[in-house]
Each structure stands twice: as structure tokens, then as C-alpha cells.
Amino acid sequence: MKTDFSLIINGQAVAGERGTFAVLNPATEEAVAQCPFASPDQVDQAVKAAGAAFQSWQYSSRETRVAALNAIADRFEAHAAELAEIITLEQGKPLALAQFEVGGAIAWTRHAATLDIPVEVIEDSEVRRAELHRKPLGVVGSITPWNWPLLIAVWHLMPAIRTGNTVVVKPSSMTPFNTLRMVELMNECLPAGVVNVVTGEGGIGSSMVKHEGIRKIVFTGSTPTGQTIMRNAADNLKRLTLELGGNDAGIVLPDADLDALAPKIFQTAFFNMGQTCAALKRLYVHESQYDALVEKLADIARAQKVGPGMDEGVTFGPVQNRDQFELVSALVEDARSKGARIVTGGERVGDKGYFYAPTIVADITDGTRLVDEEQFGPVLPVIRYSDVDDALRRANDNPNGLGGSVWSSDIDKARAVASRLECGTAWINNHAEVLPHCPFGGSKMSGLGVEFGQDGLLEYTQSQLLNISKG
Numbered sequence: 001m002k003t004d005f006s007l008i009i010n011g012q013a014v015a016g017e018r019g020t021f022a023v024l025n026p027a028t029e030e031a032v033a034q035c036p037f038a039s040p041d042q043v044d045q046a047v048k049a050a051g052a053a054f055q056s057w058q059y060s061s062r063e064t065r066v067a068a069l070n071a072i073a074d075r076f077e078a079h080a081a082e083l084a085e086i087i088t089l090e091q092g093k094p095l096a097l098a099q100f101e102v103g104g105a106i107a108w109t110r111h112a113a114t115l116d117i118p119v120e121v122i123e124d125s126e127v128r129r130a131e132l133h134r135k136p137l138g139v140v141g142s143i144t145p146w147n148w149p150l151l152i153a154v155w156h157l158m159p160a161i162r163t164g165n166t167v168v169v170k171p172s173s174m175t176p177f178n179t180l181r182m183v184e185l186m187n188e189c190l191p192a193g194v195v196n197v198v199t200g201e202g203g204i205g206s207s208m209v210k211h212e213g214i215r216k217i218v219f220t221g222s223t224p225t226g227q228t229i230m231r232n233a234a235d236n237l238k239r240l241t242l243e244l245g246g247n248d249a250g251i252v253l254p255d256a257d258l259d260a261l262a263p264k265i266f267q268t269a270f271f272n273m274g275q276t277c278a279a280l281k282r283l284y285v286h287e288s289q290y291d292a293l294v295e296k297l298a299d300i301a302r303a304q305k306v307g308p309g310m311d312e313g314v315t316f317g318p319v320q321n322r323d324q325f326e327l328v329s330a331l332v333e334d335a336r337s338k339g340a341r342i343v344t345g346g347e348r349v350g351d352k353g354y355f356y357a358p359t360i361v362a363d364i365t366d367g368t369r370l371v372d373e374e375q376f377g378p379v380l381p382v383i384r385y386s387d388v389d390d391a392l393r394r395a396n397d398n399p400n401g402l403g404g405s406v407w408s409s410d411i412d413k414a415r416a417v418a419s420r421l422e423c424g425t426a427w428i429n430n431h432a433e434v435l436p437h438c439p440f441g442g443s444k445m446s447g448l449g450v451e452f453g454q455d456g457l458l459e460y461t462q463s464q465l466l467n468i469s470k471g
Helices: 040-057 062-078 080-091 095-114 149-162 177-186 204-210 223-232 258-274 290-302 322-337 388-396 411-418 453-458
Strands: 007-009 012-014 020-025 030-036 120-124 128-136 139-143 166-170 195-197 214-220 239-243 248-252 280-286 341-344 359-364 379-385 403-407 425-428 461-469
Touching (some): 007 040, 007 177, 020 080, 030 177, 040 166, 040 195, 062 080, 062 095, 062 149, 080 149, 080 177, 139 149, 139 204, 149 166, 149 177, 149 453, 166 204, 177 195, 204 214, 214 223, 223 239, 248 258, 248 388, 258 280, 258 290, 258 379, 258 403, 280 388, 290 379, 322 341, 322 359, 322 379, 379 388, 403 411, 411 425
Parallel strands (some): 139 166, 139 214, 166 195, 214 239, 248 280, 248 403, 280 379, 359 379, 403 425
Antiparallel strands (some): 007 012, 007 195, 020 030, 120 128, 128 461, 341 359
């Protein structure tokens, strides 16, 4: 991969005013490359560039924006192998999963190009015609996480551009390179200043949130950070889309076909090494099938090949960073100390890199940190229940409400249970599936607003009623 990365401000490659910082490969704990370290003044420069570009981009035609998005998708396709390699080296996931992420970024970009911004006719009478129009907000600030760094950046940026906004994006300092390269490619297809990127910590994110020139913040990350963003955005009433933490529960009903569902349950819990906001993080299983399902999940976990994402045949990469690795380890050790049974895993793999064995924990219940808190890593607690209503109560007894699922051979029965889950998305015989045409967002402490589909697109707009008198 290339190693000379720059900020992009007003279409120009710019060095960071505060020098550079090292980005580590989580498989080796060694530096991938040096990343430019922006200053708060450069955040201001990026916002001003985006603000200047907005003066014309807001009036660009539908055809111009659609063509730009399709051209961007073409550039991503042409550089797909490069983007996937960057993701694996800085994020850690197996190369095949990184290729999947790039493919998703391309597909989401093309889908954004197909969306239209409606004009709703509220009234058309002899007296008046009232039309509800949707207009862009201005400069959008995007702050992205380290788990799906390219895909989530695309989720933020493409609807913003499609609706006529301009953008300043700040990626996680743990995975900045794919976003820097992405914005570089996007600037080959867009007017200068439409998309800008700044990297670094030490007040970069808070400078964006507080900046009066940014009209909306879209953030994916932890609930505490989302709360801080909401407080800091209050002074100038920024619009917000916050996709925050989750502690998604799955309920396996007594009639479930375990042979058919166990691989899907494992995949949706351990997708991206469990580092997915809407991954299945707590599994409630009826006592009649508990032991059998625990062992099936453990067998799948034992079959994983753990190692560096660039190595052939690897199915399971490292946890992305030391802090997250230590949190996962602490939650497992806390469960172990309270009598939970570590069926498989529960330990570090090797002595270099943040590798943690895929772990199934049994004989555990609510009130244990591993159940009550979001682990965001390769560990699944499996909880026994005897009554479905009680399982529902326990699944809902959590401040988070991102997703949930019900697993059953009887769809009608599963639908009745799923409709009672307190979450933004309820899946049946699946989990963690997000689609470009289906709105996705959290309830309770898991977020504010939605992404994807028509509803997600319109979050980047403000309404204006055009009231035409015919009198």
C-alpha cells in the first residue's frame, strides 16, 4: 500500500500542521505508516472550504450529483484491491472480509445515486398550492469509527453529497488511511471543497462539533461520546444523526432448528470479530435446547483459523486495538470469577498482536458485566431461560436498543415475539443485516435518527414549505 498520506482540504493534499502519528497494525503491533496530524486551525480551513463549495454545490442538478456518485463508485472499483489491503493492514480483519467491505461501499454508493428527493404536494386547491420541498443543510461533519472504517464513511458521505451538502470527515485515528485514500479518489470526481478530510485527536473532533460553520454532525461510535457530541452541538442547534452502542439480544425459541440456525447465530455474533454495533451480543436459549446449542456454537468457534488478515485461510483476525482487547479480556475474566463456564476460548492467541480466541461463555446470567455491558469483541454469553415472556423482559431490560432477533421454525410465533423487542431493528432468523434501502437506527440509548433508504437520505435535508396563493 502507499505510505504517503495527506489531508485533503479544498481539493489539495496538505500536510498536518502538528506533524504525524503512527497507525498500528493490530496483527503485529507495528506501525503501518505515519498519518498526518491536523490542527484545529486546519479544521477551520476545511470547514471554510466546504462552506465555499456549498454555495454552488447546493444548486447542482440531480444529474450532476448522480453522475458524480457513479463516477466515485467506478473509482472505488478500480482501486478495490488497494482499499481492501489498507483496511486489513490498519483494521485487522481478514482480507476476504475487507474485500466484502469495499464491495459494500461500492454498492452503497451506487444505491445513493438512485435515490430521489421528493416534493410533496400538501394542497392543490382553487385557493392555494402548498408544496413541501427538501433543501440541503450546508456543511456536514462526519466522525467515523474503526470497526468498518470505509463502509461507514460511505454511509455518512454519499447521502450528504446526493442531497447537495458538502462534507468534512474525521476518521478514527486507529484506521485513518482508507478514508484518506477514499477522499483522495472522491476528489478526482467532485469540485474542490465538496469533500474534505482531517485526521488526528487532541480536539479535532470537538472542534468540528462546536464549529458554527457545520450544520449537521453524523457520528457512529460509543454512547458516551454521542452524549458529549449532543451537548456540544446544542449552542447552534446542529442537526444530529447518532448511531451509538448496542447490546443486541437474540432469543432462540424452543422449536428452533439448531443445525440450521447455529452457523447463522455464530456468524451474526462474531461478524468482524464481534466488532459490529448491531452484532448479536447476548443470546437467550430455552432450557430444552441450551446445552445442545452451546456445544454447536463452541464447535464452530473451535474451527476458526485465527491469524493476521493477510494470511491465506485466516477466518478470524485480531481485536482492533489494545484498549478493546483489554476490555474483552476483563469482561471474560469477570465472568469466569463469578462462576461462568468458558466453553471454548477465553484467552489470548500468541504473544504478538491483539488476537483473542473466539469465545463461548455458558452458565451465565443477567447481572454479570459480560451480559449487561457491550463487549464489542469475539465473545458471546449464552443465557438459559425457561419462559419466553421472561426472556423478553430480560432482553429489553437494557439501556441500549439498537437491534434484536428471534430464532424459530415458526415465523408467525417469532413475529409475535420480535414485535415486542425494544429496538430499532428486529430480525427473525437473522441478525446484523443492514441494507441500503431499509432505514436503520437505534432506540433508547442506542442513537438518534436513522440511516439508509429514503428516511436516511432526508436526514441530510431541511424542509421548506412553498405556499403559492391563487387568490
